[in-house]
Amino acid sequence: MRTQPSGETLRPSRHMDWKDLTFTLFNYILLSMLVIITIYPFYYILIYSISDPIEVQKGVYFWPSGFSLEAYKATVQLPGIMDAALVSVSRTVLGTLITVFSCSFFAYLITKEEMPYRKIIYRFVLITMYFNAGFIPWYLTMKAYGLQNNFLLYIIPSAMSGFNIILIKTFIEQLPASLEESAKIDGAGYFRIYRSIIFPLSMPIIATIAVFSAVGQWNTWFDNFFLVENPKLQTLQLVLYNFLNQSSNLSNMTTEELTRGDVVRTLTPQSIRMTITMLVTLPIVLVYPMLQRYFVKGIMMGAVKG
Secondary structure, X not given: OEEOOOOOEEOXXXXXXXXXXXXXXXXXXHHHHHHHHHHHHHHHHHHHHOOOOOHHHHOOOOOOOOOOOHHHHHHHOOOOHHHHHHHHHHHHHHHHHHHHHHHHHHHHHOOOOOOOOHHHHHHHHHHOOOOOOOHHHHHHHHHHOOOOOOHHHHOOOOOXXXXXXXXXXXXXXXXXXXXXHHHHHOOOOHXXXXXXXXXXXXXXXXXXXXXXXHHHHHHOOHHHHHHOOOHHHOOHHHHHHHHHHOHHHHHHHHOOOEEEOOEEEOOOHHHHHHHHHHHHHXXXXXXXXXXXXXXXXXXXXXXXOO
């Protein structure tokens, strides 16, 4: 707000000219279209999975065609599905907790100048992001460590991640050094400083790492496919993947003919596919919004410098 020599106050104009208005309108339209393009595929899967399996074959676009949860009922009653769900949930929770602790504590240690060979160790961490030994060495290593048909296969190999360590290390280096110095004067050791100061202040980047780890743990089935033969240790993703490839036979196996008047409803392979897709995706969709406010802040602050 400015003042003229005569003493009158100049107020900013509240009216936009036609160029600004056109630009703003174009932005709203473009962003709205991008949002629709992004969300609609997931929405389509949702409305297809809850539609009547027979009615939906006539077409579904914006609203469910009828309403039926028979595909969900049939899917959750598949043999071994509940045991697989328990394994996946346990893997996701335990794997995420161990990954967060291991990466954050290791990242804190390599920020200490008194740590022996700190720079060499950090460079080895960087190398793991760009070079991979390949599938056969990985397979032989997992077998040599006794992780075949072992639940620890889902937790130990993912406990350390070079990308996560770099993000956390960069974030920790931006914290005020005076906090740690004050704690050392009071007699606190490294673990006490990490537990009481570093970890609480690093919560934004910790939440970001937790999202990355949880999504990865929930979606991974590669290790399960090659190293686990015990059906009690199979994850939900692998079980549903196998059923997804057999959706035609599955629909015949789980079809329940429900006579309601003259209408007979049956399950279709496409309904089974859509339902399985929703069951695998929905947990991540529900968890992510709770951590979103930490996610953006953490990924920005943890990637300012390398």
